[in-house]
Amino acid sequence: MSDLTPLEYVRECVLVTNSKLHVTFANPSAKVFFRLGDKPHSLKWPDIISPLLASDSPPLYDPKTFLNGLSEAHGSLDLFIDGSTKNVMYSVIEWNKGYLILIDDRTMVLKASDAYNRLITAIEGVDESIILTDVEGVIQYVNPAFEHTTGYSKDEAIGKKPSILKSGAHNNAFYEKMWNTLMSGQVWTGVIKNRRKDGTLYYDLASISPITNEHGEIANFISIKQDITERRNIEGKLKVSEKKNLAILKTVGEGVIVIDDNSRIKFVNHELMSIFGYSEPELIGKQVQKLMPEKYLTAHNDGMKRYMAGGAAKVLGTRVEVEGLRRDGSTFPIELRIEETRPENGSDRLFTAAIRDISQRKAMEAKLLKQSKELQELDSFKNKMLSIISHDLRSPLVSNIGLLNLMLDKLDDELSEKQRTMLSAINNSIKHQLKLVENLVDISMIHRGVMGVNLAPVSVGEILQESRSMLLQMAKDKGVEIIENYADDIFINVDKERMIQVLNNLVSNAIKFTKTGGKVTLYAKVSGDSAVLTVADTGIGIDPERIEKLFDMSEKTFTFGTDGERGTGLGLSICRELIQLNKGEISMESEEDKGSKVTLVFKVLE
Structure with missing residues (x-):
């Protein structure tokens, strides 16, 4: 051969x-x-x-x-x-x-990750609160504006339902109507009185839209919310007196129009004139229908006749989205709320409408919906890529390692020294690639919030001993001594398998960056109500200013070991995520040419 x-x-x-x-x-x-x-x-x-x-x-x-x-x-x-x-x-x-x-x-994996991050950055920058839930209403994502408005952090919100914001101001019928609208595939828009984490109440102007998957089934809901508490407070103050109302209405930031029971315009403020492009003389005394597209005229006329004859009002006291007609003939989306007032002097009944041009909001909603669909498509693509990574790529890598080990073991007499050296190098390279694939899968699970941990009481001595046993041969091959200094009666509440994964990474790093003849020390102690685990080495150390970058997935920190060993550059960042999932803390100290020390802190079990 x-x-x-x-x-x-x-x-x-x-x-x-x-x-x-x-x-x-x-x-x-x-x-x-x-x-x-x-x-x-x-x-x-x-x-x-x-x-x-x-x-x-x-x-x-x-x-x-x-x-x-x-x-x-x-x-x-x-x-x-x-x-x-x-x-x-x-x-x-x-x-x-x-x-x-x-x-x-490895181009395709990096492209999928970059595109995903760009979309997330765009959504993180908007001023409105964004909430993405699954079809059961469980929150999967919130943006920084949500955290600022509600007081709940992203970690506190994800996995919960929006009902954490319930104030008790709305009855069950209100939420049932909202849910039925969404499950029928329609967009629900309205004002919700919510409660922040600190107990204060506020008003959200919400637009909630269902998102369908490739089969046309509802898979998610996206909610875009604007805090309108200040505006609601202004509206309440407008009811103090008719004289004071008129003074305020002229300067309020929304368009305000007052009509009588014959649809004649009695009052407009400057904002309304600016929105529709008319001057005051062009509107006062005219019919309000001149501000409506033709498709609304019949409904308005019939509704006024019905209400004045004692019928029910369909739009009074509620916010509705319709279209307005500008002076130049163009139409645009508006949001209006109509209230009836009965002057004390017994004159004609009046109707006051607060009108807001929502063109920009609609454009933003359309953009966000498009981005949300793109994000969903990209997430689907990413999941497919991860499926390839975790199976289609991992399986052949594992098979190749097995075949190479078999060749090295079974064909030992037939292989020349050159062939053994070459196959061993390839085997090590494939093992490195397999570790990279496994790290990428772990990162994806962490970011998607599906990395599960099974917390249970575990002996610190037991997990340190298991990690030492797994890496003892690696240390002997390099001539590095592993020293143990810990008691067997220290217990912490963690996921044992994930903790061994973390310790294996830390200990293998310590061996990798320690020269022949050096030492790696594993020790643990109780300090107050905390268990402190430490992995220390006498290796080459690192510039202290670079330490934080080692824990950042976005930083490239690839470094060779003292014997040319290589890593993925992702190990410590994954360790930090796993430690946090296990409700612990991780820190690192290092000095060049003297060594490094990584410390893990957990609450000790009594």
Whole structure:
């Protein structure tokens, strides 16, 4: 069997060069990715990779300079192919007086994540409160404006229902009518009197819309709310006296119009004239119908006759959305509320309407609904991608690891030393990629709020011992000593499996960044009512100013270990999320060339 035969069947792009960088082997994946055709052996590696690199990229075209004395190096960078950017993971390994080069394209996963973040940023910036619930009414998302208006944090709201805002001002019939409207696929609009977290009452002008999935079924509801408490207070003060009312109405921020029982206009304020484009003389004494599109005329005339004859009013005392007619003939959406007043002098009955131009709000609602649908489509796409990652990508990676282990174990007598070295390097590279896939799946579960934890009393000594056992061989292989210093009678309430995952990450990092002959110490103690767990090492340490970036998923903090070990750059950020889910705290101290210490704090169980 040829030294290179196993490389023909791996998914990654694999190229082999001689010492003069002539390509001596390219597997099918590399031929397709780099557009090499059927004769890659006539090409040199610098000629293939140089045109695809950015000016600030590492010198991947010159493996000898790039390795700088190391036997292998790994990382990620952007390549420019056919006018588009491809984000890839790479490995460069000295092999057989030449070089073994592995390239893995991960562009699609990053694109899905970037697009998702852009949509979230747009929604986070609006002034209105935004609430997204599932079909059962359970809150899945709230924006910062919701937190500011209600006093509830995002963590306090998600997983609850909007009923946490109920003030008791509305009866069950009010909410049943709202729910029936939404479940029929219609938009519900109205004013709700709610209660903030601190107990104060406020008024929301709400527009709630159902969102359907690809099958036409209602999957979510999106609510856009505006705090109109101040405006309601102004409206209440307008009832003090008719004289005072008129003075206030002339300067109020909404359009106000007063008509008599024959639909003649008796009063307009400056805001109404500005909204419709008329002067006061053009409106006073005229019929209010001149402000209505033709499609509303019959309904208005019939409604006035019916009400004046003793019939029921359909719009009095409620807010309705209709269209207005400007002086230039254009129509636009308005919101109005009509109230009847009976002057003390016994003159004609009057009707007062507060009118608001809601063109901008409607445009914003349309934009938000569009963004919400795009977000839902993107979320669906993201879930499909994660399904691919968690199954379609993870499964072959696990299979490849198993096959490579089998080849290393069963074909030991048939493999040359060069083949064993090459297969071991590939096996380590695939294990690294599998860890990256598992981290991405964890991140997605955390962000979607579906990362579950099963809290139960656990012995600190037990989880530290299990983590040490799992990583003891790794430490021995590198010549690093693991020291234990803890009692067995300290108990905390955590998810055992997730805590072992966190400790494995912390201990493996400590080993990775500690030189041969160094030490990693695991110790635990009780301080007051807290259990304090610490993972400390005598390694190379890190600049204290970079520590916070290690916990930030948006920061690129990829660093090699002391023996060239590589990581995903996501481990500590996932650790922080898992610790917070387990109701604990995590912190880190470090000094360059002296070592690092990571501390976990939990409430101790008595």
